[in-house]
Amino acid sequence: MLDALVLDPTDSVAVALRDLAAGESVAPGGHPVSTISIAVASDIPAGHKFALADVSEGQDVIKYGFPIGHATEAIPAGTWIHSHNLATNLGADLDYAFHPRDDRTTPGTSDRTFRGYRRATGAVGIRNDLYVVPTVGCINGLCEGILREFADAHPEGLPFDSAIITRHPYGCSQLGGDLAMTQRILRDIVGHPNAGGVLVIGLGCENNQMEDLLDGLGPHDEARVRTMIAQDVDDEYQTGVDLLEELLKAARDDERLDIPISELRVGVKCGGSDGFSGIAANPLIGRFTDWLVSHGGSVVLTEVPEMFGAETILMSRAHDEGVFDHVVDLINGFKDYFRRYDQPIYENPSPGNKAGGITTLEEKSLGCIQKAGSAEVEDVLSYGSRVSEPGLSLLQGPGNDLVSSSALASAGCQLVLFSTGRGTPFGTYVPTLKVASNSRLAEHKPRWIDFDGGRVMREDPDLVLEDFIATVMRTVEGEPTRNETYHMQEIAIFKDGVTE
Secondary structure (H helix, E strand, O other), X not given: OOOEEEOOOOOOEEEXXXXXXXXXXXXXXXXXXXXXXXXXXXXXXXXXXXXXXXXOOOOEEEEOOEEEEEEOOOEOOOOEEOOXXXXXXXXXXXXXXXXXXXXXXXXXXXXXXXXXXXXOOOOEXXXXXEEEEEOOHHHHHHHHHHHHHHHHOOOOOOXXXXXXXXXXXXXXXXXXXXXXXXXXXXXXXXOOOOEEEEEXXXXXXXXXXXXXXXXXXXXXXXXXXXXXXXXXXXXXHHHHHHHHHHHXXXXXXXXXXXXXXXXXXXXXXXXXXXXXXXXXXXXXHHHXXXXXXXXXXXXXXXXHHHHOOOHHHHHOOEOOHHHHHHHHHHHHHHHHXXXXXXXXXXXXXXXXXXXXXXOOHHHHHHHHHHHHOOEOEEEXXXXXXXXXXXXXXXXXXXXXXXXXXXXXXXXXXXXXXXXXOOOOOOOEOOOXXXXXXXXXXXXXXXXXXXEEXXXXXXXXXXXXXXXXXXXXXXXXXXOOOHHHHOOOOEOOOOOOOOEO
């Protein structure tokens, strides 16, 4: 196995693939470098960077073929590069120009199919789940009690893949656009094709009134949606259980059918990233993105703050100048969001990211967008809106793992591919397939991780990709993810406003 890796011929750093000791001589592999062997000047943890040649104070440090910041002091060859001697270059808004690339993966066609559920609306799900959706946070416990009584009445088990309560703390004391964001996400959940049945439960006195919520619901199968306002019924538990029984009857005979792969929609996300995320798990997901797009499917990338510093790459892949303009608005709009609250735009990466070897936001972003592969950007989606175009779409959303994963599901993604280097148990309300960026994590957290992406650093990447595609497609056709097996199925909603 290699000791260190150079990612691009123009890079001025190599990434340590194992813990390196001071004085050790290493020969970085990967793209050709002028230095054959380098003496490491200090201990360097796996996933961290060291200089391939002398770097002057103020000089840009290059990784992935792009600057990831500048040296804050002179850095001799073989020296560890991290927060103590590297700082971001990011600052004010930029003036962008459309310079399209020629090497974009565009949506293709395919005869390939998968087994999924065709809903009455024409939409397609990969699960037959039961959702219980509270309109307001103060009835989360009530929803749990109703679902528990329903499950207890069926000791033989339920014909649903999962029974999920989409708990959240909102719906009351919200105003204006803040309430509207909550309503958009809840509507998306009610109409999600992975649901074989949905019970929406309201309290009755909340700002998020049932009538207003349902008014903007859009196309849905009325036979699969039931509602109840707890303050309006005599026995909310029995009424809720009776409504769930109706949904059970409607869903009992659902069967999987052959579905064109062009109707598969996958969200891609990274969280708890480390220095291997951008060279192992994320590129693996990126190759899957290219594969699915080439078959006519759809992929959605979010985490807008983690595009900062790498946004020009995505802009160069825009389908046309109109899409390019939307990407510019997406980037600048999120910077305005930070400024509106007097917060620093580039206060990133997190402490865990830094411990794993990521130093600046540019470095994190260049690793993050690897999940998009080389796909052309076909569309830009606002928060709470749904996928409408085949190929790659960018979705407005924060870097926060819980909020952005929930936003991907609510955009109509039937599945989320989630890479992680540090590890996280979180999964949202659709299957959330975790891809480890390093094999140690995959071995250490088998209840969290579904696929060892670290294999690409020691095995044939093409064979690993074949295995990964097979794993994803087994998941699509019903094999449960770890978050489903261990019932880690949650939502989080973006908040942007005052609370009464």
